[in-house]
Amino acid sequence: MNNSYTIEEVSQLLKVSKLTVYDLIKKNELPAYRVGRQMRVDYQDLESYKSKNKTGKVLEDPILPGENKELKNSKKQVVISGQDIVLDMLSKYIETHTQLTPLRLYNGSLNSLVSMYNGECDVVSVHLFDGDTNEYNIPYVKRLLVSQPFLLINLVCRNAGIYVQQGNPKKIKTWSDLANPDITIVNREKGSGARVLLDEQLRINGISQEALHGYEKELTSHLTIASAVASGQADAGIGIENAAKMVNVDFIPLIKEQYDLVILKTKENSQLLKVIKEAVNSNEYRSQLEQLNGYDLTLTGKIIFES
Numbered sequence: 001m002n003n004s005y006t007i008e009e010v011s012q013l014l015k016v017s018k019l020t021v022y023d024l025i026k027k028n029e030l031p032a033y034r035v036g037r038q039m040r041v042d043y044q045d046l047e048s049y050k051s052k053n054k055t056g057k058v059l060e061d062p063i064l065p066g067e068n069k070e071l072k073n074s075k076k077q078v079v080i081s082g083q084d085i086v087l088d089m090l091s092k093y094i095e096t097h098t099q100l101t102p103l104r105l106y107n108g109s110l111n112s113l114v115s116m117y118n119g120e121c122d123v124v125s126v127h128l129f130d131g132d133t134n135e136y137n138i139p140y141v142k143r144l145l146v147s148q149p150f151l152l153i154n155l156v157c158r159n160a161g162i163y164v165q166q167g168n169p170k171k172i173k174t175w176s177d178l179a180n181p182d183i184t185i186v187n188r189e190k191g192s193g194a195r196v197l198l199d200e201q202l203r204i205n206g207i208s209q210e211a212l213h214g215y216e217k218e219l220t221s222h223l224t225i226a227s228a229v230a231s232g233q234a235d236a237g238i239g240i241e242n243a244a245k246m247v248n249v250d251f252i253p254l255i256k257e258q259y260d261l262v263i264l265k266t267k268e269n270s271q272l273l274k275v276i277k278e279a280v281n282s283n284e285y286r287s288q289l290e291q292l293n294g295y296d297l298t299l300t301g302k303i304i305f306e307s
Helices: 007-014 018-026 043-054 069-074 085-097 109-117 138-144 175-179 193-204 222-230 267-281 283-289
Strands: 004-006 033-035 038-042 077-081 101-105 123-126 150-165 185-188 236-240 249-264 303-306
Touching: 004 007, 004 043, 007 018, 007 038, 007 043, 018 038, 018 077, 018 101, 038 043, 077 085, 077 109, 085 101, 085 150, 085 267, 085 283, 109 123, 109 138, 109 193, 109 249, 138 150, 138 303, 150 222, 150 267, 175 193, 185 193, 185 222, 193 236, 193 249, 222 236, 222 249, 249 267, 267 283
Parallel strands: 077 101, 077 123, 185 236
Antiparallel strands: 004 038, 033 038, 123 249, 150 236, 150 249, 150 303
């Protein structure tokens, strides 16, 4: 018997979505704790939650002293999925300026898009390169959300490329150089935009995954990839420029990627669509973005595609 469960395991046991489980945790109805980047729920706490609900009691989000119950209950929660700090800043803006309550999920681009398809996310960020069209995002979103109208709006553009050790001792310059037998890489997890970018570049250049030493070793963020290279655990890794400035690695820029937001065009999302458009075009939010390194705001707020 398990002593604890992941969020996905809890959702399967309760036969609800992961979003519902996160909501229970946020409302303090289901105790949870964090191990690294993963939330876990103890077996006894899950059993206690199930037992309490068998009594027919209705568990409500507690109203704090001085808090307006009607206003609290009127706040709609929106789930924003993606890993870049610009999404944390966007969430803070929404929380400060609207009656919406943002919840953050830190999933990769492709996994976030699948979660939206399954009804588990309201806003997702994507940076998915398509080697056949040389485009970002549109081909993937159109294929996956083929039956649902959506809006694709640019948040920022970012330099993506290869992290190398200081001084670039292995003389890495191109994607093809990663196949050199004396080079070890560290990879991003499946479903992340960086993993898609690498896989597409390997396909375009006719390089097999097996040719890359370290391809199977996965980490889950740009910063951890850059840190692994800085510490000598690998010679190279794929990521964005901003993370390279936080640790002692050099960065080889190879592509300018679009970091876009996807929002479904539904009746329920009419307010959310308006809020997102106002936020990304506001002087306040743009001024915050301008403080970051490695980001291009040329397309920020532009509607890239609308179905």
